[in-house]
Amino acid sequence: MPLYKTVKKSDEETLIIKKSKFISYVSPVKNEVEANHFIEMIRKKHWDATHNCYAYVIGENSHIQKASDDGEPSGTAGKPMLEVLKKEGVLNTVVVVTRYFGGILLGAGGLIRAYSQATTEGLQKAGIVERELHTEILLDVDYTWIGKLENELYNKGYPVKNVEYAETVRFTILAKYMFEQQLEKFLVDVTNGQAVINRGATLYVDKLLI
Template identity: 55%
Template sequence: MRNDYHTVKDYGESEIIIQKSRFLTYVNRAETEEEAQDFINSIKLKHKDATHNCSAYIIGEHDHIQKANDDGEPSGTAGVPMLEVLKKQGIKDTVVVVTRYFGGIKLGGGGLIRAYGKATTEGIAAAKVVERKLHHLMKVSIDYNWLGKVENEVRNSEYPLKDINYADSVEVNVYVKAEDESKFSDWMTEITNGQTKIEIVEKEFLEFEVN
């Protein structure tokens, strides 16, 4: 499983006007190439009358899938600068479509590169960037007499509390960053005087907005 990484929170869209041309940007998360292509096709269908529907996406733990499409704009002036924005911001598993309605004024190669780059940046800002951090869901099994202390300590700590299950013993489920597993276990052991059982239930990502 990959370590922490940045991606977009969810769907976002934006619009800018440059020299009377409208640039509509649509951004979404895509974890497979099929998801990216489906999103691109849905935007193309929505804007069948547009002059261009340019796209770019970057997918995979090591960015092994990277595609850019100029959709009729001069080669290298649309899809590539869009992809470069994704790479520069270090964003993974993201697809972007910039729809252009030509306003009658030609922008030239440099103007197009700047326009599509700016449109992509605006769209990403609208979708919002998050950091996905790998956490271990730790199950802390304790007797009921430790519940008050453990719950209070966890709620006032850096570790997000998922839930508490009440059975023969109490199971407190807490999210712990992968690198903090040992520190957390030692802390729980100290709090309960060693009267606890701690185990990893599963691994999953939690998302935190990036300013």
Template identity: 55%
Template sequence: MRENYKTIGELTECEIIIQKSRFIGYAKRAETEKEALEFIESIKAKHRSANHNCSAYLIGEHDSIQKANDDGEPSGTAGFPMLEVLKKQGLKDTVVVVTRYFGGIKLGGGGLIRAYGKATTEAIAASGVVERRLHFLMKVTIDYNWLGKMENEVRNSDYPLKDIQYTDGVALLIYVPRDKKDDFTGWINEMTNGQAMIESLESEFLEFKIG
């Protein structure tokens, strides 16, 4: 099963000017190559008159799919440095597109590499990076007499409370980090004198902003 990983938060447009050329960067989460390609095509459609719409993406738990496209820029000066930024930042399931409107001044190979790398970095910063952390959704069933104490303790803990279900008894649905399951179980048993029924329902990733 996939471990915790970093990826893109919200899609945001970011623009920088370098030697009169406009570089517009976009970074987005994409969990399949199809999603990445569709996003690239959407940016190309939005900027049909641009000189270049360069792109790069990493897909899969082990980056099994990774592509870079210079879209008419000299080979290795756009897509590859963009891909390298994604790798250096440790991002997963991420696609980035940098649109260039030529300003009349040639940047040279080194200048292009720096420009596309900077535009990619700025696009990532604008969108924000999140860490997706794997949690178990735990169901804790108790008698009503335990509810006040337990709800208060859970809400003041580091375990996110998803929901409270009221039936013959009461069940709290609580997110627990994968590596804290045993600690959580011991904590609940101690709090309720072993009178709680604890079940693991499913695994989910929760997102936490970085920086």
């Protein structure tokens, strides 16, 4: 996936609603196996909880979606959690909301609001990022080009990942996936063809949204 939204890191948040404790656990995952492993980990950690409800969205076009009420009234936990994930547009993300019952019934509407709120606040705590695929462009050039290259790259907004100084200078520049040729042509023009250009690894670059 060249571009998608997900959570920045694994994190947790706790809410107390009418004496019930809701603990939301959020994590980025690569596939359904990782999601199920995360769910089982939380279940083992909170084996004594009243409920461990979950939801996840995985894959391009959100083609894998799953939710569980884990004993709560049907449609009051997993589904609203899943709806929050879909509303935020995050992919490859799993949420588990652990509930310890506090003795006061919330009703169907109260449960939907509680699980939705727990999921929303969990996502905010973990941070939502826009993850975009980039390719490293490796530029080897003579030292005399350093100043001009730094200025031109800065003006065009191309991110420089690293600069190495040896017999020549190597710039590692990040190009958005499928736009590598555009950057390579730009570098050829800037250096009058006096640079050696190769492609390196592909990697994701995160932009924090919340």
